Amino acid sequence: EQALRADPTTPTALQHLQRIHFACERWDLALQIAEVMAEHPALPAGEHAAAFAQMGTLWLERFDDPEAAGAQFERALAQDPEQKDALSGLARALQRCDREREAADAWERALPHLEGRERVAGLIAQANLMGRSLGRSERAVELLRRALTDDPQNPEAIEALAEHARAAGLWPLLADLQERRFEQATEAQQRAAIAFEAGRIQLENLNDLDLARQWLSRAVDLDPENADAYQSLADVQRESGDEEALMRCLERVVELSGDAPPVWALLEVASLHSDRRDDLRALENLEQAFAIAPGDAFVGEAYAETLGRLGRSDELVEVLERRAVAAPDAETQAGVLAELGALYEDRLADPGAACAAFERAFDACPTAPDIAASLERLQRKSESWDALRAFLERAAHEAPEAERVGFWCSLAELLETRFEDPAAAAEALNEALALEPGAQAAHRGLQRLAETSGDAAARRNAYEREANVSDDPSRLAFLTAKLIRLLEAEDRPEAALEWAQRWVEAAPDDTEALSECARLHDRLGHPEALIELLNHLDALVEPREQSAIRRRLGALHVAAGRRDEAIRAYQRALEADPSDIEVLETLVVQLDVENRLDDLARARRRLAELLPPPRKAYCLDALAHLLLDRLGDVTGAIEVLTRLAGREGAPEDVDDRLDALLDRTGGHEELAERLRTRLESSHSGSPEAIAVALRLGRVLLEHLGRYEEAADVFRRARSWEAGSTAAIDGLARALRASGDAEGLARFYAEEASRADDPAVGDRMAFERAVLIQDAPDGSTEAAETYRRLAAEAADPALRGQASERLALLLERSGAWAQLRAHLAA
Known part of the structure; x- marks a missing residue:
């Protein structure tokens, strides 16, 4: 103070005095000195900026005025834009003023100028702004990692x-x-809390059971009284x-929970004991749970089941009665009483007592499922x-809606069989159908009553009523078939056809x-509708049935004069059953009428393969005539x-x-072989x-x-019929053709000697003379034969x-005297 009295502008004295005020926490005086120093002309600009920053810090931290602090920090930055205290102070001041985005920007400018703990604090502050206020959690995480x-x-x-x-x-x-x-x-409490959280993260979020077990084991070691950790x-x-x-762990949870352990x-724990077949220990836990929460359905069920397994029926009755009293609603109470009824019965x-329990259950909640059915039983x-x-x-009227139809039907059956009141039974069944028009049991009841009554119209109406609402294909099939039979019995095929359709x-x-619809169309003479149905049916049946359908289609087309379509139908019938002789025979007739000769030939060939022997021969004969006479297929x-x-036949x-x-x-080889076979099989000489x-020889x-073979064959024929001119001529021709002059000469000699007819003998002798006249030693014999014959x-x-x-022979041989004598004679 003495120094300042001597020279009030001495900076050093001001700074020392300010430090004293700071130590004594005289913030207003320290602020005044900072204001003086900020305006002191003898201080360099950098110290002016520091003074403004100091003033901002005092306004922010000691006087809790972030607005005034911000103004001072901005004056400091105007003097020195890189003044780090002013940069960080401005960011804090803006943050205190809830100007989060400007504060975040201020921290962004300040961080490059901060070091050490100040930089870390700045990064944390900016991260909190980014994550909590500006919703940029990724940027916050990045800053905190830095x-x-x-x-x-x-x-x-x-x-x-x-x-x-x-949070993220x-x-x-x-x-x-x-x-x-x-x-x-x-x-220890803090460490236990961290270990607990780490264990839950590993268990619930990362599914790492080993790490979860390690962390949670640490938690219970550090805090053995923490039931949540257990x-x-x-x-x-x-x-x-x-x-x-x-x-x-569960037993420890129960132990730590005192008089009110979690149910x-x-x-x-009881379930684990039961799994080990230790129902007595399970019962101890269940008794405690039941005492705490008698109205809890799970507790009650487990308690009852355990008592049941232990055979403690009397205790179980008491428990069920207590559960019924403590039940939170009527439906739960009815379910408990139903259990009680089952216990009494089984x-x-x-x-x-069982009936009484079920009656109480029904009274408590008539709409509870299955109770009414048990009571009826x-x-x-x-x-x-x-x-x-x-x-x-x-x-x-009161049971669950889904069961009411069944009770109406049961009532009808009771009225019919026990009270013999079919009218009342029918009324009950109509009530059932009013609730559910398609109820099969009700319809069947009405049908049974109608059958018993003997009234044909009532019976038909009962079946029609169900058929009009039924959506069950198998049931509709039964009903429709029944109605068709009833209507046909009444001679009403048109009405029967409507149901079939x-x-x-x-x-x-x-x-x-x-099939039923087709049968009725057939009966009523509706060929076109019948054809349409049969075509549809054909695509759905097995090949064996397809054959009959296609055969019928063929007949219908024939009757309508559509022979081409009939032929196609018969051909398709054969695709389904290639062995159907009847279809083949019918197809043959139609093909013949239409003059479809190639198809007819193929059909006859197939038919010939299937027919028995006598008919097969007839078919083959007809086929041969067709091929030769009409197709020219030799x-x-x-x-x-x-x-x-x-072949036979x-x-x-x-x-x-x-x-x-x-x-x-020109099939002469085959012909010769056939003739030879027939010759060998014929009776010799016949x-x-x-x-x-003779045919074979030719x-x-x-x-x-x-x-040579021909000569042998003719020779055999001649031996069987000596006078056969054909055999003789054939043998002669064969011998001549084979060049066997000697054999031919012998043949002529033999024929001449054995001939009964002189003319034949003379001719044979003449032929022999012609044959031998040129031989060296035959001319004389030939001349004598000619002389005799002449x-x-x-x-x-x-x-x-x-x-x-x-x-001629005498002239050639120079026997002129004999020639003159012959000519003279």
Whole structure:
């Protein structure tokens, strides 16, 4: 003060005096000195800025005036834009004024100028603004990570980052921070709370049971009286399947809860004991739970089940009665009383008490499910028909809506069978149908009453009524079939057809429905409608049934004059059943009428494969005529006639027809083989054998050039019929063709000597002379034969030929005297 009196502008003295005021917490005086220094002309600009920053700090921290503080900080920055105290102070002042965005920007400008703890504090402050006020949690997390990079053990940064991670659901990050938080905590309660939170995170969010167990074990070690920690540890053991550890944790939860343990824990402990077949220990926990929450349905059910397993029926009755009294609502009470009724019926064998319990249950809540049905069953068993009637009349009005139809039907059955009152029974069934028009039981009841009455119209009406509302395909099928029979019995096929058509509309692919509809169309003479139905039905049935349908379609098309469509139908019938002879025969007729010869030939071939032997021969014969006479297929006809030849029932001329075709087509080898086979099978010497031999000889001679074989065959024929001109001529021709002059000469000699007819003998002798006249030693014999024949032959022509031959032979041999004598004679 003395220095200031000597020179009031001395900066050093001002600074020392200000420090004294700060130490004595005389903030107003310190502020006045700062104002003086801020305006002191002798101080450099940097110290002016520091003074303004100091004034801002005093206004902010000592006088709680962020507006005034902000103004001073801005004056400081006007003097020195990089004054770090002013930069950070302005950010704090703006933050205190709830100008969050400006404060965040101010911190952004200040951070490059801050170092150490100040920088970390700035990062934390900016992060809090970003996360809490501006909703930029990712930026907040980034800033806090930077703070922890600068100061890894900074507790404020760790807690702030944990808070942001917790709020944003960044569970892996939060889990990583727990270890650092745990290490920094100094009090056991704080460490226990951190361990508890870390365990819940691992359990609920990261599903890591091992880490969850480690953290929660730390929590219970640090705070053994924390029931929540034991409960969470129980959750881990439950997930792990460790029932022993789970039991210990739950028992500890119960122990720590004092006189009011959680009911769920008692229930689970009891369940674990029951799983180990220790129902007595389970019962202890359930008794405690029941005492705490007698109205809890789960507790009551578990308690009752355990008593039941232990066979303590009397106690169970008492428990159920207490549960019924404590039930929170009528439906729950009814359910408990129903359990009581079941207990009386099943275990205590007291149907009267059971009935009474179910009556109480029904009185408590008539709409509770299954109770009314149980009461009906018990009353039926007791045969208390009047009581049952009264109950059913009530249940039909008060029971659950879904069950009322059934009670109306039960009442009807009772009225019909026990009270013999069909009218009242019908009225009850109509009530059921008023509730549910499609109720099958009610419809069947009415149908049964109608059947019993013998009234045909009533019976039909009963079935029609159900059919009009039924949406069950199988039931509708039964009803429609029944109605069709009833209407046909009344000779009303048109009405029957209407129901059949409704059946088809409801089940378009039901083969039974389509068949019935088709039958009625057939009966009523509706061919076009019948065709349409049969075509639809054809696509739905098995091949065996398709054949019959397509056969019927063919007949309908024939009747309508549509032969082409009929033919297609018959062909499709054969696709379904290729062995249907009847269809093939019908197809053959239609193809023949339409002159579709190629198709007809194919059909006859298929038919021939299927027919039995006698009919097969007829079919093959007709096929052969078709191929030859109408199609000109000679090769095909030969093939068919070959199959036909020798078959039972074959026509007599089949061999001749086949031989002629083989001859006509040049099939002489095959013809010769067939003739040889027939010759070998014929009776030796029979006319048939002779004819076959002659035919075979001619084929061998004239077409195959097998002269020796031909000669043998003709020789056999000649041996069977010596006078056969054909055999003789054929043998001669064969011998001549084969060049066997000696054999031919012998043949002529033999024929001449054995001939009964002189003319034949003369001719054979003449032929032999012609044959041997040129031989060296035959001319003399030939001349004698000619001479004899010229003089003695009965045939004048032969005499002339012999005379001419003799003259020529004598002239050639130079026997002139004999020639003159011959000519003179």
